[in-house]
């Protein structure tokens with residue numbers, strides 16, 4: 001068996017609203033599988049179903065060879081989960097939280113102590129382990145959450161937006177731990193994110209999800225190739241006119257307006273750019289800006305979801321979400 | 332890999348009860364670490380016994396005064412005797428302070444048990460519950476740990492109140508033995524188990540701690556005053572009697588007074604009532620809570 005996870009028509013409806021809509025995918029053993037999508041896409045709902053917190057309304061999934069509906073206890077025994085929200089017990093210290101988790105997995109004290117030490121060391125929390133979690137920073141909390149989820153040496157680790165709201169440095173540190181787990185323990189990692197660069201950089205394969213549906217699955221390279229050709233971005237004095245003019249030009253695959261820019265997909269950017277310029281100048285349209293790019297994850301994302309993922313916006317949303325979490329936690 | 336799997340059998344505890352004590356202990360740890368909360372919750376019953384119990388010293392009402400009725404020349408010792416007989420008739424004892432203190436043991440148990448769901452509300456809001464649900468601990472152990480920690484807390488609080496009451500002058504009936512204490516605690520245990528389960532179910536469905544507090548405050552004093560905590564059922568107005576007679580507090584008070592103070596009561600009926608009450612509420616509370624977090 002080489003599939004760690006297999007989702008079969010997995011569906012979750014809240015009342016009439018379908019949050020996850022008949023999704024099918026497979027995660028191979030030992031790979032980092034990125035689940036990429038905007039806010040409200042259904043990422044957390046999918047994780048909650050795979051980790052047996054929520055019951056699917058339709059379909060099922062096989063996790064580590066066990067059916068999430070028929071054998072939830074066995075699934076739970078073999079997985080580790082880092083939920084999107086902080087779940088450590090605020091009133092306890094980092095160390096006590098680790099031991100609490102060990103108790104929940106039924107791990108005997110002496111083994112638990114050994115592992116807790118090792119894990120806290122890995123996430124560099126040894127110094128802070130006797131402090132109450134209340135006093136931890138966002139990054140420290142996230143690191144503790146990861147350590148907590150590893151105490152049972154799970155075969156599959158689920159991480160729901162592990163880097164949300166953290167600064168760039170902490171984010172890359174977290175990814176370093178994740179890469180280490182994959183390399184050293186051959187752990188399968190299912191991770192959701194809405195950072196395109198992270199998915200691109202670290203995931204072996206990515207699924208793009210929006211409105212509860214999976215729009216594309218593949219390695220970052222495959223996804224970029226699937227978009228095909230190059231992208232010419234234009235800013236002109238009259239975009240509507242430009243669109244009309246270029247619509248029937250040979251070699252143009254697609255043209256659409258995204259955030260006040262014209263995004264033109266072409267087979268060969270270097271060949272098409274002069275042709276486009278010539279046509280526009282002839283018709284009296286001024287070109288203010290022009291660039292040619294090979295497809296990036298941004299292009300991939302835009303191609304499949306029809307919208308742009310703006311990082312600044314995402315960031316401010318996250319910081320807001322994080323603050324809310326912190327505020328709630330601190331009462 | 333092979334050695335890993337072999338070793339696993341040895342260090343992993345997969346008994347159906349695993350995690351139960353870990354979770355119960357987590358609750359208790361937080362509670363005894365915050366002495367303030369502990370003190371705050373026993374202040375109320377101690378206030379009742381220290382102020383009310385002492386001020387309403389009914390015995391002193393008769394013996395402490397120089398009561399004389401004009402025209403009748405009744406000797407003081409007779410008046411005292413009459414007073415004591417009246418007290419005995421109504422309360423079953425001449426010692427109102429001990430009577431009230433015994434009632435407060437049930438009250439503190441009731442009060443503490445009602446908070447059983449509070450930590451569940453927080454666990455849900457803070458995401459701790461989401462994490463618990465992904466671990467191999469069975470759903471029923473998550474629920475029972477909450478009930479269990481609440482019961483333990485209640486009994487410890489009751490013990491503190493009992494000690495304070497004794498220090499303030501509560502006295503037991505002369506022939507008291509260990510079984511009387513066991514009986515009294517059994518009554519407290521039953522009441523606490525039933526109420527803790529019930530309030531856990533309420534809390535699991537309540538979305539906020541405010542609504543949980545509201546329910547608690549709504550029920551708290553009415554339950555106290557419609558029981559025999561302050562005065563016996565016999566001396567209640569007739570409309571109140573039926574309410575007092577279904578109030579579990581009345582039965583646990585009767586048992587405790589019977590056991591500790593030697594006040595006449597029908598222990599069999601009292602225990603049957605409390606057991607039925609506790610069993611019913613625990614089954615309903617635990618099953619509904621379990622259903623809720625399992626869906």
Ligand SMILES: Nc1ncnc2c1ncn2[C@@H]1O[C@H](COP(=O)(O)OP(=O)(O)OP(=O)(O)O)[C@@H](O)[C@H]1O
Pocket residue numbers: 014017019037038039040041042043044045046084194
């Ligand atoms: N318990 C619930 N009841 C009703 N609707 C829900 C519930 N949980 C989630 N939803 C809805 O389902 C949709 C998907 O939510 P989900 O949390 O899975 O999104 P997400 O992709 O994780 O988003 P985010 O990036 O914000 O975490 C959202 O529209 C959300 O409002």
Ligand SMILES: [Mg+2]
Pocket residue numbers: 043044045084160161
């Ligand atoms: Mg989410």
